[in-house]
Amino acid sequence: MDFTLNDEQRMFAETAQTLFADTCTPDHWRKQMETGEARDDARWQAIVETGFTLLLLPEAVGGLGLTELDFALIAEQAGYVALPEPLVESAGVAAPMLASLAPDHEALSDPSATIAIQHPSNPFVLDADLAAAILLHKDGEAYLATPDQVTLTREQSIDPFRRLFRVDWDPAKATALGKVDWDLALDRAALFCAAQGLGLAQRAVDMAVSYAQERQQFGKAIGTYQAVKHHLASAQVAIEFARPVVVAAAADIGNCDVQARARVSHAKLVALEAAEKAARASIQVHGAMGYSWEVDVHLFLKRALALTQNWGTPNFHRSRIATRMFTQPTGPDQTFARETENA
Numbered sequence: 001m002d003f004t005l006n007d008e009q010r011m012f013a014e015t016a017q018t019l020f021a022d023t024c025t026p027d028h029w030r031k032q033m034e035t036g037e038a039r040d041d042a043r044w045q046a047i048v049e050t051g052f053t054l055l056l057l058p059e060a061v062g063g064l065g066l067t068e069l070d071f072a073l074i075a076e077q078a079g080y081v082a083l084p085e086p087l088v089e090s091a092g093v094a095a096p097m098l099a100s101l102a103p104d105h106e107a108l109s110d111p112s113a114t115i116a117i118q119h120p121s122n123p124f125v126l127d128a129d130l131a132a133a134i135l136l137h138k139d140g141e142a143y144l145a146t147p148d149q150v151t152l153t154r155e156q157s158i159d160p161f162r163r164l165f166r167v168d169w170d171p172a173k174a175t176a177l178g179k180v181d182w183d184l185a186l187d188r189a190a191l192f193c194a195a196q197g198l199g200l201a202q203r204a205v206d207m208a209v210s211y212a213q214e215r216q217q218f219g220k221a222i223g224t225y226q227a228v229k230h231h232l233a234s235a236q237v238a239i240e241f242a243r244p245v246v247v248a249a250a251a252d253i254g255n256c257d258v259q260a261r262a263r264v265s266h267a268k269l270v271a272l273e274a275a276e277k278a279a280r281a282s283i284q285v286h287g288a289m290g291y292s293w294e295v296d297v298h299l300f301l302k303r304a305l306a307l308t309q310n311w312g313t314p315n316f317h318r319s320r321i322a323t324r325m326f327t328q329p330t331g332p333d334q335t336f337a338r339e340t341e342n343a
Helices: 007-023 026-035 041-050 068-080 087-101 182-214 226-255 258-291 297-309 314-327
Strands: 115-117 133-138 141-145 151-155 164-168 175-179
Touching: 007 041, 007 068, 068 087, 068 182, 068 226, 087 115, 087 133, 087 141, 087 182, 182 226, 182 258, 182 297, 226 258, 258 297, 258 314
Parallel strands: 115 133
Antiparallel strands: 133 141, 141 175, 151 164
């Protein structure tokens, strides 16, 4: 299995990095929190113009027809800035599902429209009130409704930028779409949570390194002390060990078998553990002020904790890894085995 990124993939990642760095800074977060706006329209329009909302849509419906690995690179950069907009869940999970069920739906013809998704693994729906359409589930089947056809109740999240809603709805008022592969949606979402975890973790470390280089104690930068170095080195090692796991899961997700599902679960576990570890280390490096609202690292810890419990809890993902380990052959020769070929 070749995990090497090609030039086009690197270009997408660099484009996302530049765009988010310019439009999603701490100043933008604070302005958004002060105004109470659900979305930064200028930032969202810039995202739309780059084509990021079309990455996973098939070419037949006007999309770019790219892969989960391509989108994971964008999700990682979204994690690096703790992007408030629902780019990942809309363009990475809900839109491809809708395209497979109703390719002619009008929501797919508007690149700026977001699609929300209610999944059996999640009690709440992200940004349901602003969605052009909401994918709903009942008895294994998918339904489609608009926000005015359902009852939305706002629920609080540990992450101030994750706008969650409980959705109550009547199947008689929704459009039935038929049976759907909810597992594929879960795998995609878990993978992109993992990719965001890499970005969250790296940003937390970068913030701590920057602070440690500037903060003076006893006449020296605190970054020169071994205790600080070791904390941040351990966090960086966790990121570097998680990265190939995430890339391997992204490359393998299309096989949709027990091995691919285990890779996705492994990626989500290790990437978000790295994110939490990095954020907590960063807070500790910042000292007492690290726990204050004024220091932005708390936002990255909150996002990491929120994503850890979303799209499958850690116990759920450990059980999927256990299924692969205890029902399939193991060993060095089985690293890239397939369920149907190597059982």
